[in-house]
Amino acid sequence: MAASITLAVSTVIFALRPHPDTGHLALWLPLVRRIRSPHKGQWALPGGPLRADEDLAASAARNLRDTTALTPRYLEQLFAFGRPDRSDNRVAPENRTVSIVYWALVHADVASAGVESDNVHWFLAEDVPTLAFDHNQIIEYALWRLRNKMEYSRIATAFLGETFTLSELREVHEVVLERTLDPANFRRQIETSGDVIATDEFRMGGRHRPARLYRHNHSIELADNGPLTGR
Amino acid sequence: MAASITLAVSTVIFALRPHPDTGHLALWLPLVRRIRSPHKGQWALPGGPLRADEDLAASAARNLRDTTALTPRYLEQLFAFGRPDRSDNRVAPENRTVSIVYWALVHADVASAGVESDNVHWFLAEDVPTLAFDHNQIIEYALWRLRNKMEYSRIATAFLGETFTLSELREVHEVVLERTLDPANFRRQIETSGDVIATDEFRMGGRHRPARLYRHNHSIELADNGPLTGR
Numbered sequence: 001m002a003a004s005i006t007l008a009v010s011t012v013i014f015a016l017r018p019h020p021d022t023g024h025l026a027l028w029l030p031l032v033r034r035i036r037s038p039h040k041g042q043w044a045l046p047g048g049p050l051r052a053d054e055d056l057a058a059s060a061a062r063n064l065r066d067t068t069a070l071t072p073r074y075l076e077q078l079f080a081f082g083r084p085d086r087s088d089n090r091v092a093p094e095n096r097t098v099s100i101v102y103w104a105l106v107h108a109d110v111a112s113a114g115v116e117s118d119n120v121h122w123f124l125a126e127d128v129p130t131l132a133f134d135h136n137q138i139i140e141y142a143l144w145r146l147r148n149k150m151e152y153s154r155i156a157t158a159f160l161g162e163t164f165t166l167s168e169l170r171e172v173h174e175v176v177l178e179r180t181l182d183p184a185n186f187r188r189q190i191e192t193s194g195d196v197i198a199t200d201e202f203r204m205g206g207r208h209r210p211a212r213l214y215r216h217n218h219s220i221e222l223a224d225n226g227p228l229t230g231r
Numbered sequence: 232m233a234a235s236i237t238l239a240v241s242t243v244i245f246a247l248r249p250h251p252d253t254g255h256l257a258l259w260l261p262l263v264r265r266i267r268s269p270h271k272g273q274w275a276l277p278g279g280p281l282r283a284d285e286d287l288a289a290s291a292a293r294n295l296r297d298t299t300a301l302t303p304r305y306l307e308q309l310f311a312f313g314r315p316d317r318s319d320n321r322v323a324p325e326n327r328t329v330s331i332v333y334w335a336l337v338h339a340d341v342a343s344a345g346v347e348s349d350n351v352h353w354f355l356a357e358d359v360p361t362l363a364f365d366h367n368q369i370i371e372y373a374l375w376r377l378r379n380k381m382e383y384s385r386i387a388t389a390f391l392g393e394t395f396t397l398s399e400l401r402e403v404h405e406v407v408l409e410r411t412l413d414p415a416n417f418r419r420q421i422e423t424s425g426d427v428i429a430t431d432e433f434r435m436g437g438r439h440r441p442a443r444l445y446r447h448n449h450s451i452e453l454a455d456n457g458p459l460t461g462r
Contacts, residue, residue, distance in 0.1 A: 005238050005281060007329055050236060052327065056313040079459065080311045080331045082287040096283065098238055098331075100311045137458065144457035226375035227368065228310065 005096050009059040010047025010135075012078065012103040012142040013068060016159045016175060019124070025175045027125040029139070030067050035119065038087065039132030043121070045139070047099065060102035067120055072104035073158035074222050078142055086134045099133075103142045105158040150176050153223035154195045154216070163213040165203050166190060195220060236327050240290040241278030241366075243309065243334040243373040244299060247390045247406060250355070256406045258356040260370070261298050266350065269318065270363030274352070276370070278330065291333035298351055303335035304389035305453050309373055317365045330364075334373045336389040381407050384454035385426045385447070394444040396434050397421060426451060 012029060019026035031043040046067040050059050057075060064072055082098035116122065123129070128139060149155055156172045157164070170186045190196060197217050202210035216222075243260060250257035262274040277298040281290050288306060295303055313329040347353065354360070359370060380386055387403045388395070401417045421427060428448050433441035447453075 005283065007236050007238055050313070050329070052236065053315050055315060056311060056329070077310060079308060080287060082281070082331070084284050084286060098281070098287070100313070100329075100331075141458045148457070226379070227372045 005098055007050045008047055008097050008099045009050050009056060009063065010045040010099050010101050010138070011060045011063040011067075012045060012101065012139055013064055013070075013072075013106060014103065014125070014142075014146060014159075015106045015122075016172060017122070025171055027143075027175060028122045029125055029128070030120055030122045031128070031131070032067060033119040033121070034132055042132040043123075043129055044132040045101070045135050046120075047101075050100075056100055057102065060104070063102075064104055064106070068106065070106045073107055074105040074155050075102055076104075076223065076225070077101075078103045078138075078145060081134060081138060083134070099138075101138055101142070103145065105146075105155060107159065107161060147177055149223060154193075154220060155222045157196065157216040158222055163199055163201065163215050165211040165213060166196075167211060169196070169214070236329055238281045239278055239328050239330045240281050240287060240294065241276040241330050241332050241369070242291045242294040242298075243276060243332065243370055244295055244301075244303075244337060245334065245356070245373075245377060245390075246337045246353075247403060248353070256402055258374075258406060259353045260356055260359070261347075261351055261353045262359070262362070263298060264350040264352070265363055273363040274354075274360055275363040276332070276366050277351075278332075281331075287331055288333065291335070294333075295335055295337070299337065301337045304338055305336040305386050306333055307335075307454065307456070308332075309334045309369075309376060312365060312369060314365070330369075332369055332373070334376065336377075336386060338390065338392060378408060380454060385424075385451060386453050388427065388447040389453055394430055394432060394446050396442040396444060398442060400427070400445070 015028050016025045017028050018024065030046065032046045034040050034042050034044050046063040048063070050056065054062075056077070060075060061072060064070060064075075078101045080098060080100045084096060087095060087097045125139070125143060128136065130136065131139075146155075150173060156169060156176070159172045160168060166187055167183070169190065170181055170183060173186070174181055195217055196214040199213045199215055201213040203213055204210050246259050247256045248259050249255065261277065263277045265271050265273050265275050277294040279294070281287065285293075287308070291306060292303060295301060295306075309332040311329060311331045315327060317330075318326060318328050356370070356374060359367065361367065362370075377386075381404060387400060387407070390403045391399060397418055398414070400421065401412055401414060404417070405412055426448055427445040430444045430446055432444040434444055435441050
């Protein structure tokens with residue numbers, strides 16, 4: 001078998017935006033309609049072949065820029081998917097593709113203003129259609145990684161703007177982890193963690209009393225990736 | 232630039248064997264001497280090009296079998312390393328290699344009986360020479376992952392035989408984490424975790440009183456890899 005192996009980079013991009021029915025925040029991701037075989041017309045993760053002189057993470061950032069006109073707040077390598085049968089070999093048996101997949105978080109307000117067209121569309125993470133290749137499974141794994149990472153790192157702030165209230169930060173956790181958190185416990189845990197810093201500013205909110213704004217503590221990495229931090 | 236990209240799989244293989252000076256357990260890994268350019272004659276991680284019809288994990292297991300004549304007790308994808316300048320492009324500028332790296336744990340007693348030759352040699356993890364390509368950095372990252380994983384998963388037992396005493400299990404943790412652990416605390420933590428199961432057998436040890444043997448609880452995965460478990 002003289003098949004050649006194509007190396008592609010794909011990116012799972014998460015943002016929080018309001019749910020169209022409830023108005024509450026929900027997890028969304030953009031997908032791209034395939035314009036060529038195999039799986040022509042089906043939705044898929046943004047991605048494409050790695051360019052000859054391009055770094056892997058740079059290729060993922062390019063996917064993101066091309067799809068959403070955004071730069072990521074957080075970008076991490078997820079996994080390399082390479083089962084020999086993962087592409088539809090009936091159509092092009094000589095074209096095996098190994099995909100190195102990244103996942104990214106972008107800020108909601110900016111994402112809302114992102115590019116949307118006939119061939120790029122944002123879907124609710126809970127309502128993704130049947131995708132090309134093994135991309136449904138890839139998204140399932142990315143969601144699992146996101147939820148795990150949110151428990152033991154500080155990436156929640158990557159979904160938010162420069163400043164945010166503790167209620168907003170708690171809502172991000174609640175949406176991603178799919179469970180409600182006790183406000184007092186959450187406040188205590190965050191305040192002792194040192195992950196966020198209180199500012200002197202407040203958010204004025206209708207009938208509520210003003211809520212203090214916090215910002216991410218930039219002296220702490222969003223996630224601890226050890227010797228690979230910053231790569 | 233019309234460079235082609237080669238996809239390779241390499242594997243970092245860890246085992247615990249006695250330190251030649253102290254006799255205490257230490258972390259070892261096998262390396263392979265390169266027999267062709269670039270970096271001919273230098274030590275490197277076992278690995279090679281992905282075969283056209285081969286699964287990624289199967290390729291890693293083949294590296295392991297070819298190098299050590301062993302099957303892994305634990306095998307996990309580590310990271311895809313793909314910086315455009317990571318190969319020595321002066322020698323072969325048209326040959327860029329992206330390496331998908333796995334890491335594996337093998338059982339010490341078996342590893343001791345493994346293949347060793349002019350071109351395969353086991354090194355102490357704390358005493359690895361300057362390797363070809365970016366392989367020193369890859370090992371550094373694999374060590375970081377191993378230490379992290381040992382804190383929140385059950386992989387320590389993969390270094391041991393079918394049955395083991397709690398002292399032996401604690402020694403594995405101490406060697407990998409590079410710190411001493413309180414025996415009573417460790418025993419309490421392990422016993423409440425349910426990760427290991429007490430057998431009715433005992434290890435008789437010279438002047439010491441007999442120590443109960445435990446075995447890994449097979450109903451629990453060695454590490455929680457979510458939707459990718461078993462892949």
